[in-house]
Amino acid sequence: MKRGAPRHRESGLCIGVDVGGTKISAALFAGDGAMQAKRRFPIDRSGPQAPVAQIAAAIAELVAVAGESEGGGPVAAVGIAIPGVVFHGSGEVWAPNIAGWDHFPLAARLAERNSLPLVLDSDRAAYVLGEQWCGVAQGLRNVVFVAFGTGIGAGILADGRLVRGSGDIAGAVGWFALDPRFKAEYGQRGCFECEASGTAVGLLAQRALEEGRPSAIAAIAASSGGEITAETVFRAASGGDALAEEILDHVAEAMAMGIANIVSILNPEIVVLGGGLFQSDLRLLEPVRARVARWAQPLAAAAVRIEPSGLGEDAGLFGAAKLAWDSVRVWP
Known part of the structure; x- marks a missing residue:
């Protein structure tokens, strides 16, 4: 022991x-x-x-x-x-x-x-502790778990201790500022969350369709209840739909920028990716890894592992x- x-x-x-x-x-x-x-x-x-x-x-x-x-x-x-x-x-x-x-x-x-x-x-705290206990971060002391679901949040372990901040708000990475063009929605949900969450994937598709962009997304949504969700976009991308692939490329870039900020600030041993966007379909994983290497501090980027959750939901x-x-x- x-x-x-x-x-x-x-x-x-x-x-x-x-x-x-x-x-x-x-x-x-x-x-x-x-x-x-x-x-x-x-x-x-x-x-x-x-x-x-x-x-x-x-x-x-x-x-x-x-x-x-x-x-x-x-x-x-x-x-x-x-x-x-x-x-x-x-x-x-x-x-x-x-x-x-x-x-x-x-x-x-x-x-x-x-x-x-x-x-x-x-x-957020539970996610990172779970992965350190029984998941992909076993034996590690500097760990960040980023959950990409309805919103975006991060659990942080630094030298084996939970990072909470002065009001238990540390890890609210959904409010990362990634775009200098402030939008009203950023005040309620945060810039990173509006560009890279599961909710964002569906909303980006909805807006593109309202602008008249051709896509199979609408037909796929209609066949499964009518709501356009991240799952709808993933299904369309699997069929080679150009708009769906464009949306997921945008989301991967935004994810990589946010994760790169985490890597540069905290220098973790591992960043664990979880939430709905990294459970059933891992198509975003390799693009995110490659782009984090481009955006993050080079020594920190070379040292970090970026892995999907070992415990899933x-x-x-x-x-x-x-x-x-x-x-x-x-x-x-």
Whole structure:
């Protein structure tokens, strides 16, 4: 065992919960990172208390599973990752994609329904911790996880420690300024997010079609419900559609510029790419790698690895479980 490495309790399990803007995932983990059981369900958007009830119910269900499983044991703690900012002193959260979660007292509301120790953190923190624990960043201490989904955010480990900033806002890389021509939408979502997120891919396609650009994108969207999404554009590009390829080239360039800034500022050993744009289709990976090498500080660019997530959509779950384990660890 490495000096200073945590020695987890030999018996017992932990629960990780990953709260997203559209879904909630929860899983039961052993101390070695083995996932024992998993639940996933759409988030109830009827009000701020509704997701609290869902989280509490998922925890209760997994506690029951732990008690019934062969070789199981008591659940030691629960880690919860949320898509926003956690105010660690108060246990309040700010999650703009969840109605009513503006300085919402999540820790207190969950404590009313659950007696287990709880630890809250941002999904950004969970992503990077998950990859360091059980993913492609195992054994590394300078790691950045960049999630390209509905928005863009980054979890940062520097010398093995989470970088939070003065208000737990560090990693809000969606607000990177990449274009000197300020657009009104940048004030709400950030320049990088408006040019390189999953949402951006769909919006760029929609605008191009409204300008009369010929493309198979519209027909593909019509055949699958009518909404133009990043998946629609990827499907069109797979068929050789010129507009789709142009959009993805623009997005790859914007991604590379943002990642190059991260590489030059933080000099990480690895940048892990996750979120919806790097789960089922990795066509952007090689263009991004090549362009980061062009944009970033050359020594930092030569030293960094740029890899897709090893845990995929479960990175937040693993990270939340790691937060739980770390909250109850004992030292040799």
